[in-house]
Amino acid sequence: MSNKNIRDQIINNTRNKSNIFERMIPVILLLITSVSILATIGILVTLLSESFEFFSRVPITEFLTSATWQPYVGDGEWGIWALIMGTLKIVAIAVIFAVPIGLGAAIYLSEYASDRVRRIIKPILEVLAGIPTVVYGFFAINFVNPILQGIYSGFGLYNAVSAGIVVGIMIIPMIASLSEDAMSSVPTAMREGSLGMGATRLETAIRVVIPAAFSGIVASFVLAISRAIGETMIVSIAAGSMPNASFDVTEPLQTMTGFIVQITSGDAAFGTDLYYSLFAVGMMLFIMTLLMNVIASWFTKRFKEEY
Amino acid sequence: MAELKTKIKQNTQEQSVEKSPIIQEEKEVVFQSKNFNLWYGDNHALQDINLTFHENDINAIIGPSGCGKSTFVKSLNRMTELVPIVRTEGDIDFRGDDIFKSGMSVEELRTRVGMVFQKPNPFPKSIYDNVAYGPRVHGIKKKAVLDQIVEKSLRSASIWDEVKDRLTDNAYGLSGGQQQRICIARALAVEPEVILMDEPTSALDPISTTKIEDLMQELKKDYSIIIVTHNMQQAARVSDRTSFFYQGYVVESDDTNVIFENPSDKRTEDYVSGRFG
């Protein structure tokens, strides 16, 4: 008796569900999505068109092959390699510093740490991710650099290593947290299969868990490296503003991001070469990040173990 | 193949193993538990387990859910230690050596005592890499040797013909029954002496189950098998000896035909007749 009543109620409700609303939802959501797509397209189009204006004034060959970036000297020397090298020095040092620590922490947390330890350490790592970059920059120049200068007196006030290390510290949580998530998602059954054959925990972590979590781990690297490439505050404070294409990491340098900050907070009159160079450098940054994503994608497809 | 066994043992820091001096019914004792107790925290999961398992026997362990049968079998290769709140008392001897106290490393124990799990758990690698995993981890690198081991193990697991032309395919592309046989091949690749099987066919269809049961009869010639099963017909069909676990202790342990035709304990009779579970 009451069954029929409930059944009727349910059927009535199903019939009454607003059809119109249901059909409008995909449209509304599409409109919302388009906002972000349009923004991306807008930025891209602006970068492209303004860069185009820059390359009508400065030959693209000079841009791509020269190693000197001196906007204030005469007509300006516009060799992007100086800025690219600056960025690469920072990123390389950051990665060399952050990957072993981040990955090591991830392995420890997912394979060795007890539940209690994990619950304490993971949030602390996430706090590290929340520290404002300006504080990091300050920390680099006032704390890390004096230590470096104590080890080797050749370090200048601004150099690649102090900024690089601190950028590395900033991206550790990204690598550690995301890699650990990826590794924890690997089913325990797989670890049991490996341990059951007499493999040690470390062998299991390296031969089974990491390959299985590979795409997640690579994704964490991509994110971290992109972040390092685009890092502006720390390098502005601690790396200096002297663009050069040398491999010397004890000298000041300037990154692409550092250059953009310097000019936009200073004197770039509209219509000058200097003004348009900002867009060219921005375009370069964008291409670098894009390239990195493509490489990572290829890398993952090639080596990952799908399950 | 004997030299492979030596290589594997050397890699896991072999201690000299003395064959057990206890000989019953012409067959050597392979595992013996003496007053073995296990606690999960406060839960006294295994109580005074005294059981003996002989060479080349298929030993079935039956009992209702939660009776401790899986826990006991996982104690035999110390997989229970993966859970931090586990505490044990009493001995388990493998060929006369106490698996907890003697110098045998847990890695060596697990190499000599292999395990097949309830849900097939191949690695997301190729079939070849799955089977070669164990030998590689134990230091065998030469491709020719690995090729041999992989073929032998896949043959022993009755799956060579089905996969010999696609060894580089990912193991996940196989059916459940095939995956389980790959897991068996993988366990065999390190040449264990005992194979523990924790409800190996409960996730499989009837034909795969039959194939694996037939496989067990073949494997019995070279290995000792201890199988946990909640399928009583399977225990009756497949095993030589059966032990009935109930609420953490052993009610009865005897030849399989005794347990299923004329058991001594009424609880055993009731359980195998399906009067409770």
Add this chain to the structure above:
Amino acid sequence: MTVYREKFHEELNSLISECINLGKECQIRLAGTVEILVAENIDAARKVVRKDAEINRMEADINAHAINLITTQAPVATDLRTIISCIKIADNLERIGDNISNVAEVRKRIKITNERTLLRFKTMERLASLMLEDVYTAFKEEDMDLLDEIILRDQDIDAVFVQITTSDIFEESDAFLTGQIQLTAKYLERIGDHIKSIAEHIYYIHTGDPYEKHKSE
């Protein structure tokens, strides 16, 4: 401890009941066996022979029911022994029915009038009837000692049989009659053997060992 497989247990009990009913039916018919030999009308004998078909049908039903239980329920241990023994006991009971019918057939050929012979027959019938009664009791009460006793009592029936066939018949002159008397004695003796068999099967249900093993101890 919840009890599972109620349907199976109901069916098993039902099978046992069928066996008991068949036994009771045989019991009833056994009581009138020797009387048929002195019945005035041959029709009474014919009726007994016809009614044997009913016993055969009951036995066939028990077999079918048992096979069905084995196929569908995969019984083990005591349950399996019970089912197999029900098949065998039903077979024994069916043959008892046949033997009763065989005695009726004798009446169709000749009427037996010798008082002493009839008395001997009546004794055998009575002994068998008591054995059958006691077998049922032993089964219900799981009385293994009673089974031992019943099995021994078969020798009493055998003793009367020997009496009839080795001394009594030599007093008859009619060869045909002698033959029929021997046959009748044989049928009655067989009934005793079948009941002994039933007792042995019941022993097997409860102990899991064949009676032979127990006898040699």
